[in-house]
Amino acid sequence: MKAARSSCIIFLKATATIQLLLLPYTLVVSMPIAASLSMSPKAATQKPYVINNIRYYPVPSAHGHNETGIASWYGRNFHGRKTSSGEIYDMHAMTAAHKTLPMNTMLMVKNLENGRKITVRVNDRGPFVRGRIIDLSYSAAKKLGLADNGTARVQIVALAKARQDRTGTPPDLVYNDLGLGEFYVQIGAFANKINAIRLQKRFLDAGHTTVIQKHFGSKRILYRVQVYAGKNIENAERAEKALLERGYAGCFIIAR
Numbered sequence: 001m002k003a004a005r006s007s008c009i010i011f012l013k014a015t016a017t018i019q020l021l022l023l024p025y026t027l028v029v030s031m032p033i034a035a036s037l038s039m040s041p042k043a044a045t046q047k048p049y050v051i052n053n054i055r056y057y058p059v060p061s062a063h064g065h066n067e068t069g070i071a072s073w074y075g076r077n078f079h080g081r082k083t084s085s086g087e088i089y090d091m092h093a094m095t096a097a098h099k100t101l102p103m104n105t106m107l108m109v110k111n112l113e114n115g116r117k118i119t120v121r122v123n124d125r126g127p128f129v130r131g132r133i134i135d136l137s138y139s140a141a142k143k144l145g146l147a148d149n150g151t152a153r154v155q156i157v158a159l160a161k162a163r164q165d166r167t168g169t170p171p172d173l174v175y176n177d178l179g180l181g182e183f184y185v186q187i188g189a190f191a192n193k194i195n196a197i198r199l200q201k202r203f204l205d206a207g208h209t210t211v212i213q214k215h216f217g218s219k220r221i222l223y224r225v226q227v228y229a230g231k232n233i234e235n236a237e238r239a240e241k242a243l244l245e246r247g248y249a250g251c252f253i254i255a256r
Contacts (some may be wrong), residue, residue: 049108049159051119056106056159059175065158069133071109072151073141074126077218083124090137094118097126097135098156100183100233100255102176106159109134111144113152118143119159128189128215128224130252181255183236184211184226187248196223203227226254 049056059065079091085103089095096107105122120140127135134156138147146152160175187203190196196212203210209228214221229236236253243251 059158071154073136075138096120097124188225
């Protein structure tokens with residue numbers, strides 16, 4: 001394992017300095033781009049979702065806009081704490097944590113086990129478990145029918161609202177660019193800070209930007225070691241794949 005970890009260090013190259021605060025990467029789709037993204041009857045992927053009397057459209061041609069995987073939820077132990085966005089977590093609000101999607105992204109979440117659908121807003125990071133794609137608030141989990149079981153298989157779709165500027169023209173969509181951000185690959189999480197520092201040093205010595213994120217869990221503090229992987233999701237995915245192949249079985253991409 002030590003040899004595997006040493007070899008994987010060679011792969012990653014830090015290409016920029018750390019930015020602790022994400023820039024607001026907001027994309028307004030307008031003409032002439034809107035022509036290729038117009039919501040014509042032929043654009044099946046643009047079929048709107050009407051949830052709670054609000055019409056939402058799937059974000060077109062954006063990386064990661066449609067995922068299928070396991071959803072979980074978090075509740076009372078985190079109620080009243082700060083989220084990664086700086087908001088105070090409210091277990092009764094319709095919000096969610098996602099590893100990489102920009103803050104305030106609207107999501108349609110469908111429980112594939114019972115067919116229920118809800119809309120939530122991303123305001124936190126997580127879940128910090130490989131294989132899970134979203135952490136829902138308690139209220140969101142309850143409405144989706146997974147609060148009792150704890151997890152369920154779901155589909156999530158990034159949504160946007162339409163903006164109609166001129167009568168007779170296709171409405172534009174305003175949404176975040178889902179492929180841009182400050183991406184890291186989490187390579188370990190430790191209750192012992194010394195162990196986290198040792199792993200961080202291994203990557204720092206090889207010239208890679210590596211940070212330790214202190215997390216106050218429900219029962220203990222965890223020190224999460226994360227290696228910088230670039231400003232777009234494609235580069236981050238290549239880094240994650242290389243780390244997985246070299247023995248970091250639990251690693252995953254996380255945005256800051």
